[in-house]
Amino acid sequence: MSFLAIDRLFCGCPRFGRKFINTSRALTSGLWRTMIEQSDETAESGGKHRTELGYSTCFGFHLHRCNASLVYVARRRYSTYEKTSTQILSKLFPQTSTEPNDEESRERRKREEEEETREMERAWKRMKLGIGLVGIGGILFSFWAIYYFGKPSLDDQGNEVIDEFSELPLTQQYMARTWKSVNHFQRFIQEPSSQKLLPEPLQAPYVQPAYTLVLEIKDVLIHPDWTYETGWRFKKRPGVDVFLRECAKYFEIVVYTAEQGITVFPLLDALDPNGFIMYRLVRDSTHFVGGHHVKNLDNLNRDLKRVVVVDWDKNSTKFHPSNCFSIPRWTGNDNDTTLYDLASFLSVLGTSEIDDVREVLQYYNQFSDSISQFRENQRKLSEQMQADELDRNSKSKPIVKNWTRGFIKH
Template identity: 65%
Template sequence: MSTRNFTSKSTDDTKEATKGTSAASAAVEAAPQILSKLFPQTAEPTTEEAERERKKQEEESRKEKEKSWKRMKLSFAIFGASAGMLAFWAVYNFGSPECDPEGNIIEDEFSKLPIVQQYLQRMWKSMTYYQKMIQEPSRAKLLPDPLKPPYIQPPYTLVLEMKDVLVHPDWTYQTGWRFKKRPGVDTFLEQAAKHFEIVVFTADQGMTVFPILDALDPNGYIMYRLVRDATHFVDGHHVKNLDNLNRDLKRVIVIDWDPNSTKLHPDNTFNIARWTGNDDDTTLLDLVAFLKTVATAEIDDVREVLQYYKSFDNPLAQFRENQRKLLEQMELQEREEKQKETPVVKRWTPSFLGRSR
């Protein structure tokens, strides 16, 4: 091969390589454009555009706050107007003087006061009256006066809670809601009525209590029924105030499971366990034995006995234990008396037989 031919060939190779390099460079330069067409992207905002967007958002936020504040002021205005109208109605309605059937104003203790003070004073008196109606019993004497001879007044008064003492609300798919009788309740009422004036005193409404007691006590052992309107409302609890019972508290026993309902007279309360509906309960049978013991012993002040049993966690269990010990002591005394009598007969009989021989 000649030198000329070699040089020509080298030049051609160089041209080909240059063309390849140029094509590769062109492909690299065109790659971003191709990618941008395949995967379009949002152009990044400039500094001015970002500033305009920020100001726009701030303006929208400011307008929204102004709208919220206007709505709030309107709500306050409506509430204030409503409260003012309600206050004016209350003052006018509760503070107006009473009128006779002919429409003439009846003078009262506020009639000589200035007109505004008259209405305010009468309104306050009316509000206090309705508050007392809710918080205090509906009458000063919850029970009538004790019976006079020849009628027989039971020597003691037994005050019973109804719910979870005598009956328990129970629900099943078959029957729905119903009140279940506590085991032994019939015997309990029958035996207790021989020595006690039985009163049911509960915080439930009368429309609930009366039908239940009618079914529970067809024989009328329960002499009186007191419901919610006879209670005091104290610290969120309906409390049984025995001061309104019109009975000597030395001879009143309250049976309840809730200490809050009898907190004004804890010394008169005999607390028992709350019945939850179990069928193997014997509390009422033990309780009637305790009550009969108190009555037959003719205790002058039952609070002394109740105070003693209050010191035990389970008063009825302690009563059963005391009765067991008393029975054992009585049996022991009987045996000792028999043993004292028996030796005398034994000593006298052999001597008699010996002399006769």
């Protein structure tokens, strides 16, 4: 059997390979033991013959030296293997230990246990030292933060500015100002950067669209993709140009996203070269609540009766679910037609002159797929209109009436 066949046998049958290796180890250890015993006997008999014959030949002398060397190497390897195996088994299973229970062995075990104990004590001391240093660093940082954020403000001449905490004791002043700074930083993270995210509606002679359309950019208009070869790339959703052009006829288009502005602004410049998107709102315009960046429509400075939000994440619009029109999240497939259907829906909504769009949106939000339901309603409406048209055409007027009316006119 060739080495390639043996290798295939071991790779195909790992269980057989393990059994073969274990058996080989057992046979090898037994072979070493037998060789050592035979070598010992040979060495003893060689010693007797050496005494009797006195090394009669040079060949016998070299044979004895080779035999003795073999005995030494074999005994050393076997004793090392046996010692290592015995130590491992003794540590894992102390009850099966075969080491001699003499005074020297007990002293050795005692020294090893003491060394392990001392090493554990040193590790514990190092850990306590590290914890202490971290604690001292935290205390020093806290004192520095209280001093830095709690000191009174200074004017241009270097004089202290009187505030609402100036009459308190010095310690309370610093603590109160520090707490105010912490609350201000927390509100800066959680709340929008402005209470009015959009300017006032346009006045005549400028034209202000009747409705406001709020769009999410990620996985609605574009899809981000990352690979080792290209890094980050952004894929344009099919129908974006048609969608923006049609919606701009009836809506004031606003992109409102939780992404950073440094990423969004260049993408929108490339996505919308015609300027259909009127305003851009990014992460600093959102509320951070419960681990989610939420779009607060109360800060849009627009009438919520005429605001439509298109998004796939309901957590981002949980403050105003009645204004949201949910669509499936786009994952980058090229045969997607959602934006075409969405443009049809918004065009119908914009031309209907509905006073409160939330009633229509709440109706469609009760379905799992709002777009599919809109397509089904449009199909039924088209069939009904065709049926009405056929019904009107089938009701022809009487010939006599037509003839009489024409005769009277002449």
